[in-house]
Amino acid sequence: MRLKLTLAYEGTAYSGWQIQIAGGKSLPTIQGKVEEAFRRISGHRVTVHGAGRTDAGVHAEGQVCHADIDENLTRIDWKRALNACLPQDIRILESVAAACGFHARKDARAKRYAYSLWMHKDRPLPRIRNFTAHCPPLDLEGLAAALPFLIGRRDFASFRNGGDETSDTVREIHSIDCLPGYVAGLRCPDDWPVLTLVFTGSGFLRQMARNLSGLLVYTGLGKISPERIPGIIDAGDRRAMPGPCAPAQGLSLLEVIYPEPCFSPQSAPPAV
Amino acid sequence: MRLKLTLAYEGTAYSGWQIQIAGGKSLPTIQGKVEEAFRRISGHRVTVHGAGRTDAGVHAEGQVCHADIDENLTRIDWKRALNACLPQDIRILESVAAACGFHARKDARAKRYAYSLWMHKDRPLPRIRNFTAHCPPLDLEGLAAALPFLIGRRDFASFRNGGDETSDTVREIHSIDCLPGYVAGLRCPDDWPVLTLVFTGSGFLRQMARNLSGLLVYTGLGKISPERIPGIIDAGDRRAMPGPCAPAQGLSLLEVIYPEPCFSPQSAPPAV
Numbered sequence: 001m002r003l004k005l006t007l008a009y010e011g012t013a014y015s016g017w018q019i020q021i022a023g024g025k026s027l028p029t030i031q032g033k034v035e036e037a038f039r040r041i042s043g044h045r046v047t048v049h050g051a052g053r054t055d056a057g058v059h060a061e062g063q064v065c066h067a068d069i070d071e072n073l074t075r076i077d078w079k080r081a082l083n084a085c086l087p088q089d090i091r092i093l094e095s096v097a098a099a100c101g102f103h104a105r106k107d108a109r110a111k112r113y114a115y116s117l118w119m120h121k122d123r124p125l126p127r128i129r130n131f132t133a134h135c136p137p138l139d140l141e142g143l144a145a146a147l148p149f150l151i152g153r154r155d156f157a158s159f160r161n162g163g164d165e166t167s168d169t170v171r172e173i174h175s176i177d178c179l180p181g182y183v184a185g186l187r188c189p190d191d192w193p194v195l196t197l198v199f200t201g202s203g204f205l206r207q208m209a210r211n212l213s214g215l216l217v218y219t220g221l222g223k224i225s226p227e228r229i230p231g232i233i234d235a236g237d238r239r240a241m242p243g244p245c246a247p248a249q250g251l252s253l254l255e256v257i258y259p260e261p262c263f264s265p266q267s268a269p270p271a272v
Numbered sequence: 273m274r275l276k277l278t279l280a281y282e283g284t285a286y287s288g289w290q291i292q293i294a295g296g297k298s299l300p301t302i303q304g305k306v307e308e309a310f311r312r313i314s315g316h317r318v319t320v321h322g323a324g325r326t327d328a329g330v331h332a333e334g335q336v337c338h339a340d341i342d343e344n345l346t347r348i349d350w351k352r353a354l355n356a357c358l359p360q361d362i363r364i365l366e367s368v369a370a371a372c373g374f375h376a377r378k379d380a381r382a383k384r385y386a387y388s389l390w391m392h393k394d395r396p397l398p399r400i401r402n403f404t405a406h407c408p409p410l411d412l413e414g415l416a417a418a419l420p421f422l423i424g425r426r427d428f429a430s431f432r433n434g435g436d437e438t439s440d441t442v443r444e445i446h447s448i449d450c451l452p453g454y455v456a457g458l459r460c461p462d463d464w465p466v467l468t469l470v471f472t473g474s475g476f477l478r479q480m481a482r483n484l485s486g487l488l489v490y491t492g493l494g495k496i497s498p499e500r501i502p503g504i505i506d507a508g509d510r511r512a513m514p515g516p517c518a519p520a521q522g523l524s525l526l527e528v529i530y531p532e533p534c535f536s537p538q539s540a541p542p543a544v
Contacts, residue, residue: 008399010398010401059398059399061397088395089398089401091394091397122363123355123360123363124360125333125363126281126282126331126361127403127456129282129360131399183458185460185461186455186460186461187458187460188458188459189458
């Protein structure tokens, strides 16, 4: 049986989603922890396929993955069983039975990412420090003026970092929402200098959400005028984009969207 | 010159506020980190006196402490200098010059604590796991019915844990506010099963806020009827209180209140 799992995690302690070996040792990764939990329950290797490979330090509120389990294990409540084996910074939110052809990455129709900023000369408050990137105060009108140049179907080759070998670099950004006062879905007290940018798009190239965030911070700082953005896009080269790749800890994968409700509950839907 | 400092910290990584030696080794504490930062800047030992000794794992949004510094160091911007030396999970929010007789603990007139709960069969979501205690769903009306029995001037000896040798155990609870949907000041999405209890009082005995929270959770679970509370208070003994001491990670010291504005800014007031 093929399972579709929805996960939330804090990425701070991990080298990203994907299993990695460095110097002969396996680094701590989300995929690694989930596969280890499957192995402890089922007694053998289960490969987990994620919808997106979040970088080291990037979080998720709604990552999705699929995995195939033996037919004699279909009566297990996998959400409950996996959560009992997983560390507290990784939680399975939902486990449903998927059609056998379902593929978490290939079937995704859209994704939503949140990028959260702490805009102040002082560094972020302790309890949100792992969920925000630090920048000086931004001109939100300047930042907003940049958005129309980024929304729509475009070739985003200038916004991907090295290591992405995808030949088709056209993606569609459906919307970019600016939410002052929020850090990744949590409403903060009125006097906190925070902002969340929510990107919804058909797909995202490697580090594209972080590069878009870096560009928007630079426009909010007045370092890039919005009118320059079409030229940056047309260049088709990351070196033409003068903004930084924004730090990993500000980013969270909020949601992966699939075309139709082709799943049956494997366990009761969660309240959260 | 005597400095009054206001601090925020995430207590997860620390053995509490107060400097502690165990097995010949000093444990990581907030006081220890702040004194270490003073030593690095001034070159000699500076003792820091906190308004309250938060336990291991307890957080603060507005802890207060005082420290005496040499007259030749009064032109240092201590907020900035200390923050440059402190880890990211401890931040100085404000540094002001206090009257030389000011004492962070003895002069405090009131304190506010927040206790945050995640009320669900599943464990808390990763990003708030260090700031909430986990309990089953509560009957909030049952919990609210207990509050009038706790508010006011009472002998709270039944709500202090061992190790508190204070002879005067009378304290006044000014208010207890129930805030569904909040975790320590942050408004969560509507479907999150969270609750914050905010206790404001003249003072709190050792682990009194956590014992009050434990009692209220038990009334919300129907394990203690509110009418039993006067008897529990009258007993004057912790063994008469059947609720647990609620776990440390749900608690945060929000604010320490002093009688009058007897401080002059040592550095510019912070925006947060």
